[in-house]
Amino acid sequence: MQRQLFGKTGLRIPPVVFGSTSLGNLFAEVPDEAKQQVVAEWFRRVEAPVFIDSAGKYGAGMSLEIIGRELARLNIDPADVVISNKLAWTRQPLVGDEPTFEPGAWFGLTHDARQEISYEGILRCYHQGNELLGDYQAGLVSVHDPDEYLAAAVDPADRKQRWHDIEEAYRALGELRSDGKVLGVGVGAKDWTSIRHVCDRVDLDWVMLANSLTIMKHPPELLAFIEQLDEAGVGILNAAVFNAGFALGGKFYDYRVVTGESAEDRELLDWRQRFQTACQRFDVAPAAACLEFARSVPGIQAVAISSSSPHNIARTVAAVDGAAPPSFWSHLKEMHVIDPSFPFLG
Ligand SMILES: NC(=O)C1=CN([C@@H]2O[C@H](COP(=O)(O)OP(=O)(O)OC[C@H]3O[C@@H](n4cnc5c(N)ncnc54)[C@H](O)[C@@H]3O)[C@@H](O)[C@H]2O)C=CC1
Numbered sequence: 038m039q040r041q042l043f044g045k046t047g048l049r050i051p052p053v054v055f056g057s058t059s060l061g062n063l064f065a066e067v068p069d070e071a072k073q074q075v076v077a078e079w080f081r082r083v084e085a086p087v088f089i090d091s092a093g094k095y096g097a098g099m100s101l102e103i104i105g106r107e108l109a110r111l112n113i114d115p116a117d118v119v120i121s122n123k124l125a126w127t128r129q130p131l132v133g134d135e136p137t138f139e140p141g142a143w144f145g146l147t148h149d150a151r152q153e154i155s156y157e158g159i160l161r162c163y164h165q166g167n168e169l170l171g172d173y174q175a176g177l178v179s180v181h182d183p184d185e186y187l188a189a190a191v192d193p194a195d196r197k198q199r200w201h202d203i204e205e206a207y208r209a210l211g212e213l214r215s216d217g218k219v220l221g222v223g224v225g226a227k228d229w230t231s232i233r234h235v236c237d238r239v240d241l242d243w244v245m246l247a248n249s250l251t252i253m254k255h256p257p258e259l260l261a262f263i264e265q266l267d268e269a270g271v272g273i274l275n276a277a278v279f280n281a282g283f284a285l286g287g288k289f290y291d292y293r294v295v296t297g298e299s300a301e302d303r304e305l306l307d308w309r310q311r312f313q314t315a316c317q318r319f320d321v322a323p324a325a326a327c328l329e330f331a332r333s334v335p336g337i338q339a340v341a342i343s344s345s346s347p348h349n350i351a352r353t354v355a356a357v358d359g360a361a362p363p364s365f366w367s368h369l370k371e372m373h374v375i376d377p378s379f380p381f382l383g
Pocket residue numbers: 055056057058059090091123181182224225226227245247248276277278279280281282283285287324341342343344345346349352353
């Protein structure tokens with residue numbers, strides 16, 4: 038498993054990094070036992086230092102808390118782990134029965150979360166994250182989902198204010214970097230055009246794309262942006278490369294349920310059918326195809342995968358080093374399962 042230099046962070050990272058939404062009960066309450074096994078599997082399947090992606094939002098701090106607890110239980114040396122914490126939400130006491138943020142997404146939470154994007158707010162996210170991590174610390178930090186923060190603007194003046202908040206948050210993160218507290222500053226978002234906007238205004242070391250460059254979706258404009266990032270020496274993590282599980286048969290596509298009722302949904306289901314048929318014909322595991330595709334564009338150093346079950350981690354990690362035959366990729370292009378003009382693979 039070949040490690041690569043990660044943007045301007047100075048870190049050498051493995052081709053697979055571990056996402057941790059499931060430790061925060063995204064879409065389902067995962068038993069604590071399974072979470073313990075998931076963290077242990079990370080260290081069994083990838084040579085240290087292992088790279089973990091988390092966020093204060095994941096389970097309103099639950100994901101960070103469990104990471105800290107399990108690393109300590111496994112006696113992991115802090116030098117053997119890199120934790121990337123996406124900042125924007127702080128843990129708050131739970132008032133009432135249900136958390137108020139992202140209803141329907143998180144299950145079995147003990148806390149609520151509040152969005153805090155500003156100079157002071159982002160520092161609160163950072164410090165609280167390190168408290169939740171206990172003996173460990175975030176070595177990388179980013180602003181989480183600036184796309185959603187901007188999309189919530191009610192008018193142009195509000196949007197301008199929100200950009201100001203984001204820039205102030207980055208001013209604070211830049212200080213953490215120049216003080217030597219963190220190794221790099223980045224961004225994590227599902228709308229890659231918002232990442233491009235941030236890159237135009239802020240000096241980033243790395244970015245995390247989510248739901249954006251996948252076997253299902255790979256617009257040429259994004260490929261051009263990735264090339265630009267690569268030339269500028271900005272690191273790239275590719276996340277949610279199964280489009281939140283949809284490509285593998287899950288019911289969520291980019292974190293919304295596909296019911297099959299709209300024309301768009303029918304197209305998605307039709308795509309999946311054609312993808313699965315091709316995988317069967319060439320005897321390629323769908324997850325392996327998604328992972329190879331997600332790493333095929335130069336400039337991407339790693340994919341972020343998350344798992345609610347400890348059982349598929351070994352398989353997923355093994356798949357990252359595998360390669361499907363070129364004939365499989367040309368077939369996907371011929372069948373328009375992937376864009377025939379995609380310049381890599383096959
Ligand atoms: N805004 C941001 O910055 C975002 C960051 N992320 C990061 O990326 C990570 C991965 O995203 P996910 O939400 O997990 O989306 P994903 O596209 O990786 O899909 C995950 C789903 O696929 C399943 N799965 C994983 N490996 C499998 C296998 N080998 N066989 C069958 N099923 C398998 C998982 O159990 C889960 O249901 C997150 O944990 C997070 O760290 C994800 C989304 C947004």
